[in-house]
Each structure stands twice: as C-alpha cells, then as structure tokens.
Amino acid sequence: MFNPNDTGVNNGNIFGFPYTYEESQIVIIPVCSDITCSYGKGTANAPQKILEESTQLDFYSPYLEKAWEQKVFMLPINQQLVDLNQKVGKIASGLIHKKEQGVAFNNNDVDQLNEVNAFCEQQTQNIKTLSLELLNNNKTPIVLGGDHSSPLGLINALTEKHDDFGVLQIDAHADLRDAYEGFTNSHASTMFNSLKQAQISKLVQVGVRDICQDEVELIKGSNNRIKTFFDWDLKAEQYQGKTWKQQCDEIIAQLPQKVYISFDIDGLDPKLSPNTGTPVPGGLEFEQASYLLNQLTEKGKKIIGADLCEVGNHQWDASVGARALYLLSTLVFKTNK
DSSP states (O other), rough: OOOOSSOOOOSSSGGGGGOOTTTTTEEEEEOOOOOTTSSSOOOOGGHHHHHHHHHGOOOOOOSTTTGGGEEEEEEEOOHHHHHHHHHHHHHHHHHHHHHHTTOOOHHHHHHHHHHHHHHHHHHHHHHHHHHHHHHTOEEEEEESSTTTTTTTTHHHHHTOSSSEEEEEOSSBBBOOOOOOOOOTTTTTSHHHHHHHHHTTEEEEEEEEOOOOOOHHHHHSTTTTTTEEEEEHHHHHHHHHHOOOHHHHHHHHHOOOEEEEEEGGGGGGGTOOOTTTOOOOSBBOOOOHHHHHHHHHHTOOOOEEEEEOOOOSSSHHHHHHHHHHHHEEEEEEEHHHH
16 A cells, blocks of 8 residues: 655655556656757756656645545656667757857768658657557556657647647747757757647647747747747736736636646746756746646646656756656646546
8 A cells, every 4th residue: 555654665666656557547658868959968867867856755735635646657768768869869969069050061961860850750659659559548648858859749649539639838938940950850849840730729838938030920920829928928917916826817718628738847947947958047936837737627627648848867857847747647637537
C-alpha cells in the first residue's frame, strides 16, 4: 500500500508511485532531446533529473482531495536513444554555429541539415505511434521533454482522436517560426507545425514576451485562431487593477471544451528555472500558472493531454519541474475522474 506521508522511495517510477504501466491511467513519455536548441543545451537531461527529484515531493494538493491516488507511470528512459540524440545534436549545433557566424552552407552542410531533419521527423513519428497506442488503451499521455519540439508527435496523435480541441500554451515564446534556422521540427516551430492540423481550432498563448515580427503578423492574420496574452499586456492590466482571476476567466473563455496543455517552463519567471534553454525576464509565478490550470478544470474543461518542456539540467530546475509535472498529472486525473 502506498503511504503518501512516508519517505519517498526511488523505485524507478515517477514520484516513487508503486503503479505499473498496465494499471496506470496517466503515462509519462520521456523525450530526451534538445537537438535544435539554439541557445542553451541541457534540457535533454531533464526527464532523468525530474525523475530523481520527484520522490522529494509531498503529495497533498489544494486542487484535488487525495491527489496521490492518481495512477501514474513513467516509461523508462532509453539510454541508446539519449546517446543518439546527443550525436545528432552535435551536428545541429555545428550548423547553428555556422549560421550565426554568417557562413554559407556548403553541400555537406545541406546534407547534414537534411539528416537532422529526417531524424527529428522520425522521432516525432515514433512519439505519435507510441501516443496512439496509449490513447487506444484509454491512457492519457504526458510528454516530458526535452525541448519544445518534443510533444509534436503527441499533438499529432490527438488530432486522430479528437475532431476539435484547443491548445493552452504557457510560454515565453510563441514558437510560430517556420522551420527556424532550417530545422523543420525546431523547438521554435512547434506551434507553427501543430496548427497545420485542422482539428486544433484554437491556440491560446499565455506569458509570451519574446517574439519576432513574422510571428506577430501570423497571429494578427490568424482570424482569431491564435489568441496571445502577451506578458507585457497582462502585467499592464494588473498594474491598473485587473485581477489574475479576471484575466484567467478571459483566457479560459477563449478555449473550446477539450484542451491540450503545453507547458514550457520558460513561461515562468526565470528564477524558477534559470537553466532553461532560452530564459527571458518576466513571466508567471508558479502559483499563477497553477491557479490558471486549476481554473481550467473548475470551468469544466477536459484536459486530453499535456507536455512539460524546456526544464533545465540542474537540481533546482528539476525540483520545480517535478512539481509542475505533478500539477499537470493531478489536473489530468481530476478532469478524467
């Protein structure tokens, strides 16, 4: 019997929970990849670091009574795949360095770029196949990245199971770049790629504060399919007296009944995850993100899947990441009870 008040046990499963794959309702898919990261590396190691830190949590939740009763299982990390991702990531880093130095690609560089893109596309397809297997077995997948390209396979899988759903994205960046730096599955292109699927009727972004002009124009020209709550607008309204509850009500009102949550940890204030891939000043407090996501469930929305990405490869980052992951799994459990 699991005792939520006892010392955490490193039994190989997330949070030290004693549940098997077969009996679990929620399955964590670790994606140990930061191949296309264009600034700071290390997020590929986050799944392992979060797994290690997760047993240090206490399991009381203000959002759900007996939240620790959720049955969650984390798939094992494939070390061979981790090593292969690092190998391909070094090739990508070399190409990024050349581009940043203004050096024109030669034929070999173009071949390497195609190689990286093919590898990332195959990885996305593998995650999609795995996600469909979980969904067909009535399990709710949560992708644990890795960089923000990690969940594209899961999002694509959900479009085969749901005719209409929205994406709630907490992020410092819009991720609406078209093949950023030549990488079709770039971490900066995840939402651009996701919106190729007609089943995603709405993308609602919260906390964005680092964005290029092309992305702004894409948002403006989306016919309200994309609604971005920029961090500077949220803060300005708060300075003028609007409450976070009022803002959350406005955010949630933009979403359809079924919602996928994409939680890039750099959407939070960087003091909470200073070693994330691309930290940006500003952002949400942890409690603000928690309140928003819980209000989503209180308003009767159904969470059909989620991801947590861009957590840094350090103990403090992993500690915050483990708590964010527990929050996500708790709210998935709450909406699917």
